[in-house]
Amino acid sequence: MDFSRIQSVIDIPVLQSKTVTIFGAGGSAGLIQDLTRSGIRSWKLVDPDRVGVENMSRQDHDPGDVGRFKVDAVRDKILGLNPGADVRTIRQDCTSMTDAEARDEFPNTDLFIAATDNHQCQAFVNRLSLIHTVSAVFIGLYPQALGGEVVWTDPARLDCCYRCLCPSRYQAHELAKVTGQSLDPTSMGADICGIRILDAIAVQIVIGLLTQGSENRMGRLIPQLDDRQFIQVTLSPDFQINGRDIVRERLGVAPGNPGYFSCNSVALADPDQGQLPCEDCRNFRQHQFFQVDGKWRRFTSPESRSTHPINSESQD
């Protein structure tokens, strides 16, 4: 591929050396192609579903793909763009894998993407990110595509994993599961416009995470965000959560401001202000935390690690 038009803003050699594993090859079919055009050439695609006729209205699949596994259809699109790409496909639901299996199945991934609104899959990707100590990006569309979010983790640098960021969400899903319900939003009313806007943000975050520190616009993106790892986006003027436009409120825009419409975003550090570390962090990166006076702290240097040994008796 010829990257001459984008090599001033993206560190192409670095991006070409990375492997991305993505869960979901439906609504993310366009995102995968955008990242391929940007330089990613090593992929692992995971999705148990086949392309259906109903997917044509909101996913980057073609009528000729109907009946095929989505991962196979997307693999062909990647190879059509870059015949030198390395694409591996998994046509099954991996979310019931044990942690040991997850460790063995995805050994050389540099970044995971959860491109599905399925909470069980998002929770699995969070554990994968912690097990392998690599970043993960979570793309979520809210019901009716009135809004959405792009969340990411970087276990080597940031305190919060996905579960630390969204503890009330985990609790709600666990409660619903007990009563046999699902809180996962359906795709009804979720149009391709919302998917495209969220994907555009997610593509930048993925490139930013993988080329962090490079002397160009994408390389500066993550340092510019620092510890703000939760981007919330309005996709319609009708956007509300529990009766409130929390994006407008968080931006400090007064109600009725004529300049405020839609496609606004807010970047947050820890919206739920959860207590660290969460259960996943305790299980998979216990060595990164210690307690002082009943409060959890994170080891920030080898010195603090040696002076504050883990008190494993007080973790619950």
Ligand SMILES: [Zn+2]
């Ligand atoms: Zn956590």
